[in-house]
Amino acid sequence: MTAFDSRVDPAALAEEALRDHIAGELTRARERTQWLTGAVDEADLVGQHSPLMSPLVWDHAHIGNQEEIWLLRDVGGRAGVRTDIDQIYDAFANARADRPSLPLLSPTQARRYVRQVRDEVLDVLSATPLAGRRLTRNGFVYGMVVQHEQQHDETMLATHQLRRTGPPLQAPAPVAERSARLPAEVLVPAGEFDMGTSTEAWALDNERPAHRLELPAFWIDTVPVSNADYLAFLADGGYATPRWWTPDGWAYRQRAGLTAPLFWQQDAVGSWWRRSFGTLVPVEPEEPVLHVCQHEAAAYAAWAGRRLPTEPELEKAARWDPVTGRSRRYPWGDGDPTPELANLGQRHLRPARVGSYPAGASPLGVHQLIGDVWEWTASTFGPYPGFEVFPYPEYSKVFFGTDYYVLRGGSFGTDPSACRATFRNWDFPIRRQIFAGFRTARSAGPEDTP
Numbered sequence: 305m306t307a308f309d310s311r312v313d314p315a316a317l318a319e320e321a322l323r324d325h326i327a328g329e330l331t332r333a334r335e336r337t338q339w340l341t342g343a344v345d346e347a348d349l350v351g352q353h354s355p356l357m358s359p360l361v362w363d364h365a366h367i368g369n370q371e372e373i374w375l376l377r378d379v380g381g382r383a384g385v386r387t388d389i390d391q392i393y394d395a396f397a398n399a400r401a402d403r404p405s406l407p408l409l410s411p412t413q414a415r416r417y418v419r420q421v422r423d424e425v426l427d428v429l430s431a432t433p434l435a436g437r438r439l440t441r442n443g444f445v446y447g448m449v450v451q452h453e454q455q456h457d458e459t460m461l462a463t464h465q466l467r468r469t470g471p472p473l474q475a476p477a478p479v480a481e482r483s484a485r486l487p488a489e490v491l492v493p494a495g496e497f498d499m500g501t502s503t504e505a506w507a508l509d510n511e512r513p514a515h516r517l518e519l520p521a522f523w524i525d526t527v528p529v530s531n532a533d534y535l536a537f538l539a540d541g542g543y544a545t546p547r548w549w550t551p552d553g554w555a556y557r558q559r560a561g562l563t564a565p566l567f568w569q570q571d572a573v574g575s576w577w578r579r580s581f582g583t584l585v586p587v588e589p590e591e592p593v594l595h596v597c598q599h600e601a602a603a604y605a606a607w608a609g610r611r612l613p614t615e616p617e618l619e620k621a622a623r624w625d626p627v628t629g630r631s632r633r634y635p636w637g638d639g640d641p642t643p644e645l646a647n648l649g650q651r652h653l654r655p656a657r658v659g660s661y662p663a664g665a666s667p668l669g670v671h672q673l674i675g676d677v678w679e680w681t682a683s684t685f686g687p688y689p690g691f692e693v694f695p696y697p698e699y700s701k702v703f704f705g706t707d708y709y710v711l712r713g714g715s716f717g718t719d720p721s722a723c724r725a726t727f728r729n730w731d732f733p734i735r736r737q738i739f740a741g742f743r744t745a746r747s748a749g750p751e752d753t754p
């Protein structure tokens with residue numbers, strides 16, 4: 305255990321304390337949703353800021369609709385508030401690009417709707433046992449709904465980053481403690497470790513079950529790839545050199561005309577700027593690079609003579625404790641995230657400089673594995689051995705295969721409730737609007753083994 309061991313474990317709470325914890329998490333998520341939907345006017349709520357994203361007002365009512373389906377109708381056994389709108393807010397029935405043309409609730413109706421659902425949900429929470437059914441045991445389904453709302457809040461934050469109209473978003477810049485001198489990379493020795501979890505009460509189905517995995521030794525970057533690092537790739541003609549790119553990556557780079565990370569622009573004297581939530585800011589050399597797709601990350605890694613880490617490598621670097629051999633919940637230990645440990649929860653609207661949060665580093669000294677930027681991996685999204693759909697296949701199972709690549713660690717826009725060292729995110733390798741960066745790795749040779 306480290307000094308940072310304050311942990312809220314739903315499985316260890318008495319029923320009344322668990323109800324309070326759930327109510328607190330639901331309220332915290334709702335305050336964030338209100339902030340994200342209250343930051344712009346009606347036109348910006350109903351408009352579509354990118355074909356990649358839903359109108360903000362769709363996300364808003366969709367959050368309420370999922371809460372109604374799971375907590376009111378299923379757990380509460382109640383009739384529900386608006387059974388007539390399920391189809392409109394079904395993410396699978398409607399592609400994002402088509403959502404603006406649906407008969408959506410207006411911003412005022414959406415606000416009223418989610419409030420009505422929440423009022424009834426708090427009633428259900430106080431009246432329904434949290435034991436018995438697997439769905440409600442340890443408050444799992446409430447935790448699932450909290451994470452769903454927070455995940456949509458991060459999606460709405462990405463919509464704000466894409467919009468070109470309305471007021472900019474603002475937040476204080478991170479002023480985190482920072483390690484002075486760090487080695488460029490860290491050796492993770494060969495051997496077994498426990499990947500995934502069977503004990504985390506609110507972990508989602510794709511994180512389960514815990515299983516033992518043997519990995520060969522590898523080296524991993526101590527910190528995420530910085531803008532300065534990435535600018536060297538640009539300056540060396542990285543975007544014009546097919547040999548650094550996979551065939552798919554090069555085809556996409558050509559088709560989309562990629563020349564730099566999304567939101568970057570160069571001025572007349574050659575300095576780089578990036579648009580950040582409506583404000584043009586200089587590209588800060590020591591911040592992690594942000595808004596690159598998996599193809600760009602992989603091309604950079606090849607140029608650097610390295611590769612992207614696999615998903616198990618990134619999890620081992622984040623969780624494995626060489627002293628005990630145990631896998632931790634987080635790099636720093638088993639305690640929940642705090643502002644001293646990681647840049648999470650939209651407290652800031654940008655990543656902290658590389659080398660920040662030494663108190664949040666892993667036992668081997670790898671920094672910023674949680675928070676700041678999601679990190680692309682070399683792995684596609686698949687089930688763990690023993691995977692079981694729970695509670696519905698549309699959360700994970702329908703995405704398994706070779707189309708999606710896994711991202712790990714969460715970003716400055718990820719809430720702690722939706723971020724663990726076992727948490728798995730996934731997206732198409734061409735996606736750049738998400739808050740993603742990366743770090744690189746290389747396989748260790750026999751000379752590295754002590």
Ligand SMILES: [Fe+2]
Pocket residue numbers: 366370395452456
């Ligand atoms: Fe959703």
